[in-house]
Amino acid sequence: MRLGLALLAMLVLTALAAPLASAWLGHDPFLPDLFMRFEPPSATHPLGTDELGRDMLLRLLHGARVSLAVGVAAALAATFIGTAIGLLAAWRGGAIDALLMRFADGLLALPALPLLVILAALDPGVVGLPRGEAASDMIRIAVLLAAFGWVGVARLVRATALSVLARDFVRAARAMGVPETRVLLRHVMPQLAAPTAIATALAVGGAVLAESVLSFLGLGIAPPSPSWGNMLANAQELVFQAPLAALWPGLAILLTVLGCNLVADGVARRR
């Protein structure tokens, strides 16, 4: 748990410090410099340079901003939708519960990535999202990932909410005439904190991984804006010239997912 939090804090801090590091090292991570291609690591370029002579460390840090922002945004949206749907299913029960959970089961049984690949290639304008531009790339991917990510949260929230709703303090609150919305918000929601936190932590890791896969396949964040996924896509083409280029972005993804999993495990163990 501590290790996980420390890892995530470190990653977020380095992501926030990206412009600072840019200024300090005095390079622009977006500006090609063809005389400095494939420089080995040195004092001015701590991780060397890529195929266009851009500083690898700075691109890694700027990529962290993109990758983490997409991951966190997608995970928060997924948690919000999942909690609402899970709570609704557990609270209303009956046909609504059955319908929502069959839908969730159906979505969970499908292979997510082939579906995401097709959806990511579709025109975002059809469903009312802005076209083009790096920022809208991030929104598009976050929306897609949230559309698949809520299922896990909803199942976890529903299972916990069912057991909480059957507990005596909820019955007592209802017997005293507390309105249903207040029962849900004040009495049930606090009990859902731990499962929601676990689901969110896992969802952040899953979303970062999924974003990097889509960007790696060329369907996510489009270059020149760096993301860990599209940096790896570049690196795959350069395995002969710069084998080290493939190391760092993957390591960053690994540490992020590891941190999220550790935090989720830690919360689960504390309950």
Add this chain to the structure above:
Amino acid sequence: MIRLIASRLAQIAVTAAILSFCAFMLIALMPGDPIDLAIAGDPRLTSEDAARLRELHGLDQPMMARYLAWASAVLEGRFGHSRLFAQPVASLLGPALVSSLELLGLALVLAIVTGVGLGALAALRPRAAPFVQGLALVAQAVPSFWLGILLIILFAVQLGWLPAGGEGGWRFLILPVVTLSVAHLAAYARHAAAALSAAMEEPHIRTARAKGASERAIVLRHALPNAGVPLLTIAALDAGSLVSGALITETIFARPGMGKLIFDAVMGNDFNLALLALLVVAVVTMMATLMADLAQRWLDPRLA
């Protein structure tokens, strides 16, 4: 049991129908149709030609009518033509499915064997447990496309022992199978460890010890079969993500399987092929999940 199978099969059919409808509509809503692409490919096409082609292929019909025509053709087994590969879609899906199943099957076997092996190590040798736990945590977090690239760099580029991609004999399978199985062995290792530790506490294990059975026989004959049921649950839950992993693995290692077919079709704007391949993959995945569920009930009749 028959009722269960029938209701699950009906669920699969409904899911496939909804999936095909949503995907078809999303694709049809996109600006531009196959005739626009044909015009881009051959500028000599006049607008009369385009209108004639649209009428010939039914592209001037309303979307609902187009979906129904497409769906009934697919149900009759007429899968149409792939524009990208210039071949009937049906003749593309068969070999791709075989190639994917080969990769998936081997990766699943490797994941289960190493996973259960590691889990057993953790359960039976408590001193090895932290090591196995750490390994499982890292294996779960490794992005498989990164692992694939690293393996290519090490074994194909630097050492030159194995081919970097393509399809051929068993040598072409080693790196993809290893890449795909690593992400999945963690779940098996964790659950095998938990299930084995629980199984080792059962009274019938004590009985087996008392009658003088060797430790090996106890683990292999008496404890492991009991730990098998939860592993089948994992296998059932994992089927979808295993197929997702196959798409990445096939793309990195240039293996002509279903995942690469979907990816290539999407990249080449061949959405009829992409949609049909997606449907086949989805149905096969759901069938695999059903099989695992049935096997689980067969092994442990209490669940039924």
